Amino acid sequence: MIENSFNRRGFLKVLGWGGATVALSGCGNTSVEDGKEFVTSYVQTADYIIPSIGTYFNSTCAQCDAGCGIMGRVREGRVLKLEGNPKSSINNGKMCGLGQAGVQAHYNPDRIREPLLRNGDKGEAITWEKALGLINEKVGGVKAENIAFLTGGISGHVKALLKNYLDALGSGHHYVYEAVAPSIMRAANKKAYGTEMPRLRLDKAKVIVSFGADFLGAWISPVHFSQQYARFRKADNGERGVLVQVESKMTLTGANADRWLAIRPGTEGILALGLINALAAAGLSVPEDVAAVVREYTTDRVSKDTGVSTEHIGRLVALLKERSPSLVIAGSAAEGYAHGSQNATAIALLNQVLGNVGKTVEAPSSIPFPQMAPATGNRFALQSLNDNMAQDKVKVLFSYGVNPVFTAPASMKLKENLKKVPFKVVFAHYMDETALEADLVLPLNSALEDWATVMPEYVAEGAQLNIQQPLMEKLYPGTLGVGDILLALLKQRRPDEYKGYEDFYSYLRSAMVSNKGALGGSATDDDTFWDATLSHGVVKLAGTPVNMSGNPSAKGLVVPGPFTEDSAYPFHLIPAVSASLRDGRNANEPWLQESPDPLTTIVWDSWVEMHPKTAAKLGVVEGDIVEVASKSGAIKAQVYVFTGIHPDVISVPLGNGHEALGRYAKGVGVNAFKILDSVFDKETGELAMHETRVKVSKAGQRVVIVKDEGPAGGNQMGRKIAVRMSSNKVNLSEEV
Amino acid sequence: MSQRHLLALFNDFDEAVAAIAELRGANIKGFDIDDLILKSPIEHPEVEKVLGDKPVNVQWFTLIGACMGGLLAFFLVASAQANFFSQIKGGKPIVPLPPDFVLTYEMFILGGVFITILGFLICAGLPAKRSPLYSAKVSEDQIGILVQGDESAVAIFKTIFTKHKALEIQEEAGK
Amino acid sequence: MSMLSRRQSNCLLGELLTMYCFLRFSILLVGLIFSAGSYAVNAAQPLTTADDLGPKVEQPIEFPHDRHAGDAAKGGMQINCMYCHTYARRSIVAGIPPLQKCIGCHQNIESVRETPRIKKLFEYWEAKKAVPWKKVHDLPDFVRFNHERHIQRFVFAQNKPVQEACGYCHGDVKTMTVARRQKPLSMGWCVSCHQKDHPVDATSTKTTHGPNDCWQCHK
Amino acid sequence: MSITNLLENWSDFRQQHPSDDRPHREYKWAMSIDLDSCTGCNACSVACYAENNLPVVGKEKFAHGHSHHWIRIERYWDNDGREFADQGAQFLPMLCQHCESAPCETVCPVGATNHTADGLNSQVYNRCVGSRYCNANCPYKARYFNWYDYPTTDNVWPEPMNQQLNPDVTVRGKGVMEKCTFCVQRLTVAKSNARSAGRSVLDGEVQTACQQVCPTGAISFGNLVDPLAKVGKQWMKQQVELNKDKQAKDAEEKAAKLRGYRILEGLRTYPSVMYLEQLRESAI
Amino acid sequence: MGKDIREDIAWAQINKDVLKSLESPRRMYWIILFIAIAMIGVAVGSEVYQYQTGMGVSNKNNSHVWGLYIATFIFWIGMSHSGTLLSAILHLMHADWRKPIYRFAEAMTTFSLMTAGLFVLVHLGRLWMVYYVMPYPNERWVWPNFQSPLVWDMFAIATYLSSSVLFLYVGMIPDLAICRDNIHAGWRKKLYTVMSLGWEGTDRQWRNFRITYLTIACFLIPLAVSVHSIVASDFAMSNMPGWHVTSFPPYFVAGALYSGCAAIITLFIILRYVFKFEEYMTLPIMKKLVRLTFAIAMVWTYLNLIEFASVWYGHDQTAKDQLIFKATGPYAPFFWAMIFFGSILPLMLAFKRFQTHLPILFVVSILLNVGMWLERWMIIAPSFAHGHYPWTWDHDQWPSLVQWGIVFGSFGWFTLLFMVFCKVFPSVSMYEVKEMVYHRSLALKHKPAVKGDY
Known part of the structure; x- marks a missing residue:
């Protein structure tokens, strides 16, 4: 180098x-x-x-x-x-x-190469001068409060510049939206630890109990966590960390767990409280108020509610008791419910009870430049923008780094509401679904x-x-960096302040x-x-490290019981976040489309995962096209049957189903965002991603699923190919 | 002394054999029984017998050809393997004998066949111009006896042939 | 009796004749086959000194190699090949010097400043455009020829004169104007040299041959 | 003279790999993959696409089994009839095993695939005529054939995507076989640099693309001849020997602590890739 | 048993009858020719498409790299063995009933080899580089890999093809001379004159001819055996389960003789009809042929069982899995069809009443060949679909229309070559039929046989 x-x-x-x-x-x-x-x-x-x-x-x-x-x-x-x-x-x-x-x-061959101005249904190439002039004209013509700026997670100098621009306009609204973000967990963490994003030390933990956190696949910082995971698995002292994953649909992390526990969806909080109760019974010191709350969560009841066997609960308790420090993580599968905040809080409580705070849950540092600190996105932001648009409060809308038309549930009617905005500027790399709705598209570097x-x-x-x-x-002279655009816009507003800067x-x-x-x-x-x-x-x-609270407290903790059956919509829909496609913005990169989903090995498509029992009940087999209908809509996709999913659950991956974006993404798979119901977390108001109930019916067709695994499936047919052994037979510290 | 050629055609093979036997026995001056050429539509090992023991040398060609083919193959293959930068192949020696023997065997046969054919052409004197004394009948159903002898012998030939019911006697001056 | 013997001798003669023909033929055949065999595996290889003149390549500027690298007696400047083709010792390609380098010297050489070639050079420089030189020794894309290794081996380890080392493959460039391919650059030509034993360095008597596996040169 | 050469060096030409008495001299590239660390994330596979100009064939062709993933992640379940795959999956990155006694090499009619002095199983694209015998004979099926002309007629790299192509690696046209090369273009550069510096390649100086990205460091790659190389130490520790088809682990009960093994070793291909068994906690 | 041939048939009549086949076949001939050309058209179209687009259009894939091309290649190679059987083996065994029919069997050898050779080319991913397989001194200083069974194939097939062409040609020289003597004008005259090399039927020619013919026959037998053994070693030398079987070479040879005999029956019936050869290709000969076929069918069945048994009782679980997969997996219908056509159906041939029933024989012989073709396909496809490595097992790989088209066209190609041959060259050996008639008539007259008679 x-x-x-x-x-x-x-x-x-x-x-x-x-x-x-x-x-x-x-x-x-x-x-x-x-x-x-x-x-x-x-x-x-x-x-x-x-x-x-x-x-x-x-x-x-x-x-x-x-x-x-x-x-x-x-x-x-x-x-x-x-x-x-x-x-x-x-x-x-x-x-x-x-x-x-x-x-x-x-x-990417589908990148936009010059600014496009809407002319009927088509985009007309214009010069940057004209485009920026047009923006100046439009923002000058409306009140500052009617200007909205929608972005994804944003930080650094671009964020500072954006802030300055909004200030220069007289402060419009800045909505920070991420379709897939652990925002409920952030809120729960804030409440429990006093910080939104404590630092998790996987490498220090001897046991990790993850409630649906796919930290190896798509959760927060997977590459970072994977490295910690490697050290966790192969600790210097030779003691191999134990990973227990509790979730309703197996994630990549679940596939790597020593024990993957299929849990009835939404009951993660109950299990956490049950574990606290059992730990207390096993002699772990638990504050009285907490003990009082959890007392009713007996192992039998918890087992009945969650579907996790008493035997596994017992072993898990023994393990947590025996090996310390441990680490309990609340992931997207736990937080995605109407009571997601409670689930996350209960899980945080378990961490605190186990005394992990300060050991494996560490305080993050404060960030010295608050104006550059990351603005983390959530789904609530889009909800409020949507409401404002519906009430005609938005006259000029900027959108950068997000694709809300694709990621918003159909029930939000975002597309219709967008039409009410007279002037929409989209900063885009591709003509994605949102850019198609724009009046002015600015091509980005x-x-x-x-x-x-x-x-x-x-x-x-x-x-x-x-x-x-x-x-x-x-590659193309006609594109500009987002910083450059913001700077140019700022120069329109505050020419004196910024004239010294030739470019970003x-x-x-x-x-x-x-x-x-x-x-x-x-x-x-x-x-x-x-x-x-x-x-x-x-x-x-x-x-400097921020202060963190390690004191367990059960204040305000309410964990609802398991769901009641809904005979019209018998299944829970889990929209799975895939490690490569995430919320779909990268769907036009062919390597990602062709890299097989780790668990199903399916490529270039969407699918409906279900348990063999479920499939038998529905009378479907792999490759059958089924219709998955929620109250808000329906999608059709192929069935993939495997045992890494709870029988009450079906799962459809997110990220595909684009109607635009580019040649590699368009028309591939279905968009599960569209059928999400408008159910919100009670405390934060965030869209509860896992709360949608669906019914599944056979659509009649059958296809051959395009996947890497052959007809033998994941079976080695008795040949010694991928071998597994019990960890107590090996001393890892002796290895190189 | 000028040589004369005579071709007699016979329908009956027994008569033709008898004619040859008589020619041999007649001890005609200016005629050598070895110069007698039999032309027949089919193989006649039994008729050829009366012509005496005539050796065939094609087998020698076969032997040499086959050995040459085999040797060539082995040395070509082994030398190529040894000289082609000694590329190692899948845990095998650079000059592996079993596969080389397969090729040796094939080339042994190829050499044998080719040189045999060559030997056949040489020994049978092919390709050749047809002799002027040729009748299409000998490729159909008649046997022909071509004799070469001094002018003096022609009459005796004719007598013998006629005696043995020759259908036709063609005559031409020798070279 | 006499007839019999005559017949026999006739027969023998014929026999011998046949055998002679056959023997002559088979001797010829043996000779042919063996010479074909050994020619095939050994002698058929192209001669290392064979010249195989490539096509004339038209360059944007007819660069006079003879002026730059040629002998002083013939009006050359005797510049080392690697003064301009500086990447040769550290990269797989010899490289064309950046325009900067040409200008570096030529802006101080007033005498030729107004010649058409130099004018053209300065035109490129002023337009900040790289000169679109064409490849003269253009190997197929699946071949990896590493200049660095050869220069390190022959120039630095074995102390061969640079022009000899380069000239082995590129011909006597110092006598050319626009360089032109002079050697076949075929696989057999490469291999013929790789199979030879070369001294390891200038002093020792130890020799080795070039690497012989396919992936040395093929990618 | 060829025949003289043949007769003089006969004993040399009868020599074979792998053999104990003639080990590799300078380099023997080998790999070990820790299945306990492998999470199945596919980063290695994508890295390979990026490094080695692998074509993305698209859904239609993927469905027909025409995909090119020199390193593919296989996912196995062993839940034999249990309701849930509650011990997770077994992920296995499968790539060309660079067998010491490679079945593919002997059968190639044109000698396009050979064993290099460094112990690699080389594939020369331009020599390949496309008989596909090597693939037929590869027990691991780690070879990939160019069923279509991806660069030209299939336009897999539309402008400007072709600018991403790695110039150090040939872009294969139709009709040739290709496979993992252990990133030979990187090895060549490393060896060349080392030789210029008058030493041999140090451990860690060269990485394969898959090893470089692997977030959990499951892949180790290096020179088995080098006593300092991690990969050699791993092999040694696991008592896996290159030239054997039965290892200590297979033989003795006391060797149960070992978790190194090679896939389909019984076929005597002597692979250069050692896998370390996945572990699962018995306490839970 | 009736007479193989009428011994009172006039020799001139033989000439006339056979030469007539060069002039005026039935209309069916032209129909067959036309169909054959149309079939070739299909194949050529498919191949051009495949050549330009890539091998992918044949619908093979990375674990299933070989398909119908190789199966059909073995089929045609196998077909070629019948000619050797009839002309060489039976020649050495002095079975003179072979005489009226061996010529076309030999032609079949040649042409099916030529067809087989094409499949090697069609199969190659880069057929324009096929010369890399040839061992010739080249400027790259590179040789083919002599360890590869495919190179052995190349050697073996080249040897076999050239040897059998020579054998066919040498055996035809006396007949070419007859043609030369009876046809008096046109290009044919020139052709026959040149090709007959000035044959006059002299004793010297016959003498050398006899030895040469015998020698080549002796060479051809081991050659034929080695050719198909080598083709078998393409499979047996590899490590694929289902291929790695020691008994493959004899099994292949038996299969080859079998399919060859079946094909001879088919062509026998066609030629007999088309060229009006009823006098020569007689029912008694057919009967012998059918019995021979039956015997070989049983040998093949036996070897098949041996193969299964050695796998079944062997310790190689993978091979056993493979066998079970063949019999029960998606290929099971084809597998059982192969067993039916190859082993059950020929039992019919044991019954006298079917041995001379031409329509039934025609159908049966074609079905036998279908069975033998299936055998080859059942060697290729299931092994690829169920190899050592379960991850790469593929779904039953159904060949694309391109593959079918080329395979289909190959039959047209063969038919065209064969039919043109029969029209241009005497497809019944006239001189040998004469010999046969001659010797039969001698025997009939109770004349003491001359020593050395056959």
């Missing part, structure tokens, strides 16, 4: 990639052909640029909100591959598949062409400011350099600091 100490912007200009040729198809030409191809050569170059040798530049992954540091391999002016930045404490040089597909987001800073919500220790820098020259890069550089003291570069001169920052890709920020 070659450290970069070169003026990045200048470098990109000088190099260009015009001369670079692409090596295609190697096998046809068998002879020496002179004079057919051009040699890559440069006008000017840096010493460390050697043709045919990759140069690595550090940046930040923008594929999800985890904020992993990436390292782009650049050769002859093209970025070829993304690798993990070893200096980033989030991912330490590792990557997930989703992150690596960032290169396909960059080179890809994450590999853009400048930004990112402050991830979840970092193991302290805080961190990630640099996102271009790895190559822009100069703004960012001066903002960083002027704060270099706080960013740990006080001793160096500006250029050295800046070069070092870019070269590292991350800036460690000193933060």
